[in-house]
Amino acid sequence: MATLIVPEIVPSPIQDSETLKQAFQGWGTDEKAVIRVLGQRNAGQRKKITQAYQQLYNESLFDSLQSELSGDFLNAILLWTYDPPERDARLINDALKARKKGVKHLQVIVEVACASPHHLMAVRQAYCSLFECSVEEDIASNIQLPLRKFLVALVSSYRYDKEVVDMNVAKLEAAHLHESIKKKELDHNHVVWILGTRNFFQLRATFACYKQEYSSTIDQDILKCGNDDLQALLRITILCIESPEKHFAEVINSSVVGLGTDEDSLTRAIVTRAEVDMVKINEEYSRAYKESVADAVIGDTSGDYKNFLLTLLGKKI
Amino acid sequence: MATLIVPEIVPSPIQDSETLKQAFQGWGTDEKAVIRVLGQRNAGQRKKITQAYQQLYNESLFDSLQSELSGDFLNAILLWTYDPPERDARLINDALKARKKGVKHLQVIVEVACASPHHLMAVRQAYCSLFECSVEEDIASNIQLPLRKFLVALVSSYRYDKEVVDMNVAKLEAAHLHESIKKKELDHNHVVWILGTRNFFQLRATFACYKQEYSSTIDQDILKCGNDDLQALLRITILCIESPEKHFAEVINSSVVGLGTDEDSLTRAIVTRAEVDMVKINEEYSRAYKESVADAVIGDTSGDYKNFLLTLLGKKI
Numbered sequence: 001m002a003t004l005i006v007p008e009i010v011p012s013p014i015q016d017s018e019t020l021k022q023a024f025q026g027w028g029t030d031e032k033a034v035i036r037v038l039g040q041r042n043a044g045q046r047k048k049i050t051q052a053y054q055q056l057y058n059e060s061l062f063d064s065l066q067s068e069l070s071g072d073f074l075n076a077i078l079l080w081t082y083d084p085p086e087r088d089a090r091l092i093n094d095a096l097k098a099r100k101k102g103v104k105h106l107q108v109i110v111e112v113a114c115a116s117p118h119h120l121m122a123v124r125q126a127y128c129s130l131f132e133c134s135v136e137e138d139i140a141s142n143i144q145l146p147l148r149k150f151l152v153a154l155v156s157s158y159r160y161d162k163e164v165v166d167m168n169v170a171k172l173e174a175a176h177l178h179e180s181i182k183k184k185e186l187d188h189n190h191v192v193w194i195l196g197t198r199n200f201f202q203l204r205a206t207f208a209c210y211k212q213e214y215s216s217t218i219d220q221d222i223l224k225c226g227n228d229d230l231q232a233l234l235r236i237t238i239l240c241i242e243s244p245e246k247h248f249a250e251v252i253n254s255s256v257v258g259l260g261t262d263e264d265s266l267t268r269a270i271v272t273r274a275e276v277d278m279v280k281i282n283e284e285y286s287r288a289y290k291e292s293v294a295d296a297v298i299g300d301t302s303g304d305y306k307n308f309l310l311t312l313l314g315k316k317i
Numbered sequence: 318m319a320t321l322i323v324p325e326i327v328p329s330p331i332q333d334s335e336t337l338k339q340a341f342q343g344w345g346t347d348e349k350a351v352i353r354v355l356g357q358r359n360a361g362q363r364k365k366i367t368q369a370y371q372q373l374y375n376e377s378l379f380d381s382l383q384s385e386l387s388g389d390f391l392n393a394i395l396l397w398t399y400d401p402p403e404r405d406a407r408l409i410n411d412a413l414k415a416r417k418k419g420v421k422h423l424q425v426i427v428e429v430a431c432a433s434p435h436h437l438m439a440v441r442q443a444y445c446s447l448f449e450c451s452v453e454e455d456i457a458s459n460i461q462l463p464l465r466k467f468l469v470a471l472v473s474s475y476r477y478d479k480e481v482v483d484m485n486v487a488k489l490e491a492a493h494l495h496e497s498i499k500k501k502e503l504d505h506n507h508v509v510w511i512l513g514t515r516n517f518f519q520l521r522a523t524f525a526c527y528k529q530e531y532s533s534t535i536d537q538d539i540l541k542c543g544n545d546d547l548q549a550l551l552r553i554t555i556l557c558i559e560s561p562e563k564h565f566a567e568v569i570n571s572s573v574v575g576l577g578t579d580e581d582s583l584t585r586a587i588v589t590r591a592e593v594d595m596v597k598i599n600e601e602y603s604r605a606y607k608e609s610v611a612d613a614v615i616g617d618t619s620g621d622y623k624n625f626l627l628t629l630l631g632k633k634i
Contacts, residue, residue: 117445121438124475128434133477137514141486149506152514156473158441160450169458189466197454197469 001279003314006042013052016041020049020064021057029068031304032317038077039311042275043084050081072263073305079271080312085122088112089130091268092123092155096142103232106147108268109139110233111247113154114200114240115276117161124155146187146230153196154237160199167205173198174209174218181221186230195237203241245280246288248273252281253289256300266300266309274312282313318596320631323359330369333358337366337381338374346385348621349634355394356628359592360401367398389580390622396588397629402439405429406447408585409440409472413459420549423464425585426456427550428564430471431517431557432593434478441472463504463547470513471554477516484526486519491526491535498538503547512554520558562597563605565590569598570606573617583617583626591629599630 011019016037023033038046053061065077079087092112095105112123127135139151173194180188195203210218219238225231239247248269255265270293273281282293289296297309307317328336333354340350355363370378382394396404409429412422429440444452456468490511497505512520527535536555542548556564568586572579587610590598599610606613614626624634 117451121442121475125438128475128477132479132481133516134434134475134514136474137477137516140510140514145506152510153469153473156470156475157453158438158445158451158473160445160454162449164449189462193457193469197451197457199450199454 001277002275003278003282004040004042004274004312005314006040006045010041010045013045013048014056016045016049017053017056017061020053020061024064024068031069031073032307034065034069034077035304035308035311035317038081039308046081047083069304071305072267072301073303073308075264076267076271076305076308079267080308083126084272084275085119085126086130088115088119088123088272089127089135091272092127092135093131093138096138101143103229103236104265106143106151106233107236107251109151109155110237110240111244111272113151113157114237114244117157117159120155121158147233149187150192150196150230150233150237153192157196159197162199163201164199165202165205167209169198169202170205170209171213173206174213177206177210177218178214178221181218181225184225186222186225186234191234195234195241200241207238207242243284245277245284248277248281249285249288249293252285252293252296256296261300263301263305266297270297270309270312278313318594319592320595320599321357321359321591321629322631323357323362327358327362330362330365331373333362333366334370334373334378337370337378341381341385348386348390349624351382351386351394352621352625352628352634355398356625363398364400386621388622389584389618390620390625392581393584393588393622393625396584397625400443401589401592402436402443403447405432405436405440405589406444406452408589409444409452410448410455413455418460420546420553421582423460423468423550424553424568426468426472427554427557428561428589430468430474431554431561434474434476437472438475464550466504467509467513467547467550467554470509474513476514479516480518481516482519482522484522486515487522487526488530490515490523491530494523494527494535495531495538498535498542501542503539503542503551508551512551512558517558524555524559560601562594562601565594565598566602566605566610569602569610569613573613578617580618580622583614587614587626587629595630 019033019037023030041049050061061081062078065074065081069077082090091108095108098105113120124135131138136152136156139155140148143151176190177194180186180191194206198206207218214221219235222231222234236247251265251269255262255269270278285293294310294313294315297306297313301309310317336350336354340347358366367378370376378398379395382391382398386394399407408425412425415422430437441452448455453469453473456472457465460468493507494511497503497508511523515523524535531538536552539548539551553564565586568582572582572586587595602610611627611630611632614623614630618626627634
């Protein structure tokens with residue numbers, strides 16, 4: 001469930017474009033108006049606004065935002081305003097083009113690959129349109145083994161998306177996974193194919209079987225394999241399949257915990273999930289960290305950036 | 318270029334449905350009318366006819382065809398009448414479910430995977446809708462190594478579909494391919510990733526580089542690696558990328574050469590390519606085998622089946 005709140009009566013895309021244009025005019029920018037418009041519209045409505053704005057003013061809304069806003073607020077607004085497949089394609093491309101290619105940067109690829117199969121397909125189409133190559137091609141040429149093998153398989157999947165579970169398959173594949181993990185062969189074909197092709201319901205049944213048969217969770221057993229990047233990526237993948245809300249609660253918490261804030265991760269988590277499952281993420285976050293996601297945002301951010309994130313979290317600002 | 322001939326004035330889908338219904342009524346079936354209607358309509362028109370037929374008679378056109386026709390003619394008409402993504406999903410499923418899983422049966426997977434990226438994506442969606450699992454999942458659980466690894470990668474691709482070629486990449490990857498082939502490691506990750514992710518224009522440049530650098534074609538070098546299934550499948554893949562018309566000319570020729578006819582292969586080649594590149598296939602066929610595809614069909618088939626294939630080849634019957 002989404003935390004995004006769309007008002008009961010929504011202005012037309014043309015009216016919204018006019019409000020935005022007005023907010024950009026004259027000295028300074030009316031950031032509150034930008035937040036009030038874009039921060040309270042769903043993906044379909046935002047898309048119509050960007051089209052209407054282009055038609056009305058013969059100018060890209062993204063260019064206008066870029067010349068009027070800055071910093072973390074700008075980044076968050078841009079990500080939010082892109083069509084979700086384009087947004088995720090850009091996030092993946094940024095991760096692949098970043099100089100650092102640690103798991104922290106690459107986990108966005110797992111997050112997108114573990115979203116709905118239909119969305120992943122749309123992201124792959126958007127990636128080709130934007131970057132003149134396929135996402136799997138870019139992974140294969142930018143990421144080293146063994147992460148490469150796993151990530152190429154993950155983004156290439158088009159999983160069956162309905163609840164069809166075969167308990168015999170679950171049992172058999174739990175055994176395959178257990179054997180590979182026991183031998184510390186985390187990049188074994190079995191691991192890659194099972195996690196990279198099976199539908200999410202089937203995988204959840206396989207993980208449950210694993211726990212039942214071997215009295216520890218697959219996550220605990222992978223943890224015993226050492227502490228390298230593939231291990232970390234596999235654990236993120238399993239979490240994103242089993243319980244994405246837990247994964248994103250963890251992302252948000254690590255972005256605010258300690259001194260300083262990792263704004264990129266905080267923005268990504270809130271922008272990509274506000275329309276998907278932020279209510280569940282907030283429940284999970286409150287359970288695990290004894291405060292709400294909004295409290296975390298209030299404690300670690302300020303100004304328009306804070307107001308925008310809070311708006312996406314459904315708060316009146 | 319297509320050999321399919323659509324008349325200048327096309328009856329409405331309702332008129333076509335009525336003609337078909339009439340052809341099915343009474344004693345016997347008017348097969349010529351069925352061929353005249355379905356054999357002279359493009360994919361979009363056929364789809365509208367199946368929808369109109371269902372609405373008019375509350376009955377599936379496929380069921381009617383199945384109860385009225387039989388044998389190779391029925392198989393060909395059904396394949397032709399399915400929406401192309403559904404047709405190819407069914408062909409792949411038949412190949413995976415067949416008891417024999419030799420290269421001859423599996424080559425249809427390569428043919429579909431080497432069609433346009435957009436079509437492959439539509440086939441994967443159709444596969445999920447029809448068979449409650451993904452095509453890569455079915456390959457991973459039905460095909461043995463090393464074919465499995467290669468075929469999973471091939472069907473999972475969503476390649477960039479425009480002409481963007483990097484000659485440095487071509488040179489580098491020709492070297493990677495050459496090294497793997499020299500070591501007879503045809504299932505090496507390099508081979509799988511290069512053939513499974515790069516766009517077709519880039520791959521053609523890579524194959525050209527290969528020939529220039531190593532003075533034999535990649536196909537000739539793979540041929541020297543022995544004579545197993547993976548080798549055969551790789552050669553088919555390279556041919557389907559370099560020159561699909563040559564591949565399909567070979568398929569048609571092997572289906573008619575010698576005693577007996579392989580109707581399944583003959584039907585598949587003509588039905589799947591009549592709207593795509595059958596003119597080029599026919600040119601290639603005539604060059605290589607000194608007769609036209611139509612001559613081959615006339616020599617090896619008869620009756621309604623023959624008439625239907627000839628219609629798809631653009632012949633007046």
